[in-house]
Every structure is written in C-alpha cells, then in structure tokens.
Amino acid sequence: MTEAVDPGVATAAAPGATSAAGSQAPPFSKGYTSYVMWLLLGIYIINFLDRQVLNILIEDIKLELKLTDTQMGLLGGLAFAIFYTVLGIPIARLAERKNRAVIIGSSVAVWSGFTALCATAGNFWQLILYRIGVGVGEAGCTPPAHSLIVDYVPKEKRASALAFYSMGTPIGSLIGLIMGGLVADAYGWRAAFLVAGVPGLLFAALAVFTLKEPRARIARHAAQVQAASATFGETLRYLGTKKTFWFIAFAAAIKAFIGYGHAPFTASFFFRNHTEEVAELAALFGGIFGFDLQSRGFVGLALGIMSGTAGTLGALAGGMIADRFGKNDLRAYMVTPAIASLLTIPIYILAVTVGSAPLAFCFLAINAFLGTLWYGPVYGTGQSVVPPHMRATAAAILLFIINLIGLGLGPLAVGALSDFSANVMLTNAGLSVEACKTAAGAAKATCASAVGEGVRYALITSALFGLIAFACFWIARKTIREDNVS
Numbered sequence: 001m002t003e004a005v006d007p008g009v010a011t012a013a014a015p016g017a018t019s020a021a022g023s024q025a026p027p028f029s030k031g032y033t034s035y036v037m038w039l040l041l042g043i044y045i046i047n048f049l050d051r052q053v054l055n056i057l058i059e060d061i062k063l064e065l066k067l068t069d070t071q072m073g074l075l076g077g078l079a080f081a082i083f084y085t086v087l088g089i090p091i092a093r094l095a096e097r098k099n100r101a102v103i104i105g106s107s108v109a110v111w112s113g114f115t116a117l118c119a120t121a122g123n124f125w126q127l128i129l130y131r132i133g134v135g136v137g138e139a140g141c142t143p144p145a146h147s148l149i150v151d152y153v154p155k156e157k158r159a160s161a162l163a164f165y166s167m168g169t170p171i172g173s174l175i176g177l178i179m180g181g182l183v184a185d186a187y188g189w190r191a192a193f194l195v196a197g198v199p200g201l202l203f204a205a206l207a208v209f210t211l212k213e214p215r216a217r218i219a220r221h222a223a224q225v226q227a228a229s230a231t232f233g234e235t236l237r238y239l240g241t242k243k244t245f246w247f248i249a250f251a252a253a254i255k256a257f258i259g260y261g262h263a264p265f266t267a268s269f270f271f272r273n274h275t276e277e278v279a280e281l282a283a284l285f286g287g288i289f290g291f292d293l294q295s296r297g298f299v300g301l302a303l304g305i306m307s308g309t310a311g312t313l314g315a316l317a318g319g320m321i322a323d324r325f326g327k328n329d330l331r332a333y334m335v336t337p338a339i340a341s342l343l344t345i346p347i348y349i350l351a352v353t354v355g356s357a358p359l360a361f362c363f364l365a366i367n368a369f370l371g372t373l374w375y376g377p378v379y380g381t382g383q384s385v386v387p388p389h390m391r392a393t394a395a396a397i398l399l400f401i402i403n404l405i406g407l408g409l410g411p412l413a414v415g416a417l418s419d420f421s422a423n424v425m426l427t428n429a430g431l432s433v434e435a436c437k438t439a440a441g442a443a444k445a446t447c448a449s450a451v452g453e454g455v456r457y458a459l460i461t462s463a464l465f466g467l468i469a470f471a472c473f474w475i476a477r478k479t480i481r482e483d484n485v486s
Contacts, residue, residue, distance in 0.1 A: 036211060043145070043168075044166075046108065055180075055263050056177045073264065073411040080134060080135040080407065091144070103140050109137070110133070110137030115193055115197035118193040147395060151388075163319020166379060173263070174304040180300060183195050248382065248476050249401040251374070251476065252378045258462055261410030271295065306368075311368040314369035337374035339470075341467075345464060348463040352456050378398075423450075425450040436450075
C-alpha cells in the first residue's frame with residue numbers, strides 16, 4: 001500500500017511543479033508535503049473511525065437501550081448530520097481567512113472527546129447529544145483540509161491528492177469495524193467508544209504544532225484574501241453558474257445516501273440472516289488463530305478487512321484514473337464514477353441475496369471498490385470549478401449537500417424502511433413488535449425472519465438509487481470542460 005501511494009503524494013510536491021494557487025512553486029519541500037498528506041490522512045482516518053465505530057455496536061446498543069432500527073438510523077444519521085453539515089459552512093468561511101491547521105486540530109480534539117463520552121450514555125437522548133457533539137467537531141475537518149491540500153499540490157495531481165485523503169473513509173471504517181468488534185467482544189460496547197476517542201487527542205496536537213499554514217508563502221492567494229475575499233453569497237452565486245458542480249453534488253449525495261444508509265445495517269444484516277453460519281465461521285477462525293472470536297468480532301473483521309481494503313484501493317484508483325485520463329479529456333473525471341454507479345447495483349443485490357455468508361462478503365468487497373471510485377473525481381472537480389479564494393467554502397457547500405442528503409437521510413430511510421417492512425410481514429403473520437419481545441418457538445422464528453427480511457428489503461431498495469447517481473454523473477460529463485477554471 002505504501003509503495004503504491006507515497007510516490008503519487010511525493011510527486012505532487014515536486015520542485016518546480018505548478019501549485020494549486022497559480023504558477024507559484026510548491027510552498028514547502030517534497031518531504032514536508034508528503035508528511036502533511038499522511039498527517040491529514042491519519043486525521044481523516046480518525047474522523048471516520050469515530051464516526052463509524054457505532055455501526056458494529058448497533059445490535060448491542062439497540063438491545064441494551066431497547067431501541068428500534070428507526071432510532072438507530074436517526075442516531076447514526078440525521079442527529080449527527082444536521083450539525084455536521086450546517087456548521088461546516090461557517091467553519092469553512094473561517095478557514096478562508098484563518099489558520100486552517102488550528103481549526104483542524106481543535107476540531108479533532110472536540111469530536112474525539114465526544115466520542116469517548118458516548119461510553120457514558122445511559123439512554124437514547126444522551127447518546128443523541130454526544131453524537132451531535134461528534135458531528136460538531138467533525139464539521140471542522142474536511143473543508144479546511146481540502147482547501148489546504150489544494151494549496152500544497154499542483155493542479156495535475158489534485159484528484160489523486162484528494163483521493164489519497166479520501167482513503168480515510170474506508171480505512172477509518174475498516175479500523176472502526178475491526179477495533180469496535182474486538183473491543184466490544186472483550187469489554188463491551190462502551191469500552192469501544194473509549195478506545196476510539198483516545199487517538200484523536202494525539203492527532204489534534206500534531207495538527208496544531210506541526211501543520212503549517214501555506215498562505216503566507218503563496219503570494220497570489222494572500223493578495224486575493226486581502227483584496228477580494230468572496231462572501232458566502234458571492235461564492236453561492238458563482239457556483240450557480242456552474243452546472244457541473246450541482247450535478248456532481250447531487251450524484252455524490254445519492255452515492256452517500258446509499259453508502260451511509262447501508263453502513264449501520266450491514267453487520268445487522270449478517271447477524272439476522274446468516275446467524276448460524278457467522279457463528280460457525282467465528283469459531284473456525286478463532287480456533288485457527290488461537291483466540292476466542294465471537295460473531296460480532298468476526299463480522300467486524302470480515303467487513304473491515306475485505307470491504308475496507310477494497311474501498312481504500314477504490315478511492316486511490318479513482319483519483320489516479322481521473323488524473324491520468326483527465327489530462328487529455330476532463331470528461332474522464334465523470335465517466336469512471338458513472339459506470340461504477342451502474343455496476344454496484346447488481347453486485348450489491350447479489351451480496352444481500354446469496355445464501356453463503358463468505359460469498360456475500362466477497363460481493364461486498366467488489367461493491368466497496370466500485371463504491372469509492374467517485375471520491376477523487378468529485379472532490380477534485382469541486383475544487384476545480386472555483387478560484388482559490390472560494391475553495392474552502394465550495395468544499396463546505398459540496399459536503400453540506402452530500403452529507404445532509406446522504407448521511408442525514410440515508411441511515412434514517414433504511415432504518416425506517418427496515419422497520420416498516422418487518423412490521424408488514426409480522427402483521428401478515430398475525431404478530432406484532434410487542435408480541436415478538438416475548439415470543440417463543442415458531443412465533444420467535446417468524447419474528448427473526450421478519451426483521452431479517454425487513455433489513456434485506458431496505459438495503460436492496462436503497463441500492464437502486466444508484467441509477468440516479470449514474471444519470472447525474474453522465475450529465476455532468478457534458479459541462480465539465482466549460483466549467484473548469486483552475
């Protein structure tokens with residue numbers, strides 16, 4: 001992995017290359033720029049680790065706090081997303097003028113602290129409050145980071161650099177699933193939140209004390225900030241003339257709706273529909289490696305290693321493909337995510353309908369690779385359709401759309417559809433949710449089947465939204481060349 005990634009990052013800061021801010025040389029040395037890219041990747045990994053560790057713990061939290069899938073969808077989505085998305089814009093406005101390293105470092109400390117506090121939650125509303133705190137902190141991460149990266153690397157490496165940073169999504173999810181599952185197996189779900197919150201404090205210190213703000217070394221950008229800094233309204237009006245921006249924003253929002261909607265319920269799908277097989281596989285692998293491995297730990301390992309690794313490779317590949325073919329024709333930035341959006345639909349449906357758990361994990365790995373190809377092309381294009389002094393705000397607006405629709409509505413929609421589908425099946429069988437709490441024998445089996453099929457139906461239905469993402473990417477292909485400015 002290191003050999004495949006580091007050269008791309010290093011060449012992004014090669015002496016004499018054109019910087020993102022104009023024709024200036026890169027503001028810092030190749031070695032320091034590489035360090036910055038790795039540090040920002042580490043921060044984004046922690047960002048997603050703290051955000052996604054909840055997903056492997058859902059069944060335990062749901063059982064202890066007596067919650068529904070709809071409540072878990074609200075907890076993992078809308079409650080987090082509202083503050084995360086809304087605060088992203090004013091923080092991005094601050095990042096246009098102030099020290100982005102301090103903003104990022106402070107944000108890491110806030111979200112890490114609230115992640116640890118989740119371990120103390122005694123009811124649904126306390127957990128909601130702490131997850132909101134995580135969202136408030138994480139709002140200060142990506143918009144300033146995107147803006148910072150674009151100032152550090154040349155234009156021709158922009159998509160690759162942003163894709164490299166975006167690998168934090170699958171890597172963070174990978175570590176969160178594995179760590180969360182294993183720690184929860186050994187010490188309970190509360191301990192998993194504590195362990196997830198600790199590393200962020202170290203990264204917060206590194207960001208504040210070692211991450212340099214390059215604006216002072218980029219004369220053209222400094223002059224722009226001083227003489228003609230754009231207001232939020234001016235940036236929004238400017239983006240209103242860029243059709244490409246809005247099509248990629250809504251395409252990415254649909255991709256996020258699918259991805260975030262699936263994330264909290266994928267482990268639950270295996271626990272509900274492959275119960276015995278997962279238990280047998282956990283015992284088998286635990287015996288091979290000589291330790292006690294429970295179903296939750298096994299599913300976390302399987303999803304983390306297979307889907308997380310594939311997603312990381314997909315994010316990296318998407319940026320490299322876009323930069324390589326986009327040099328000759330910018331439309332290549334949209335072709336890759338468009339085709340991938342179509343291919344993920346049948347592959348995902350196979351994953352949740354095949355009768356074998358190992359095959360399901362394999363199909364999910366393929367889906368994860370294809371599902372992250374859009375990161376580099378979308379974020380690179382989002383920064384390329386605006387001038388330098390609008391980039392942090394443009395990134396925040398892009399993330400606002402992506403996360404409000406994707407993160408805010410995805411988990412909630414899938415959770416609500418899962419509950420609705422299960423309730424319909426239970427009603428048809430003459431049962432109810434309340435009756436299932438004390439059911440035994442055949443009735444208990446019927447209840448288990450209903451909740452399993454309910455989540456399966458919800459996952460399949462949401463996957464079909466990939467058709468809308470394909471259409472938006474394909475339309476953006478028609479305007480990307482004329483809308484590109486930097």
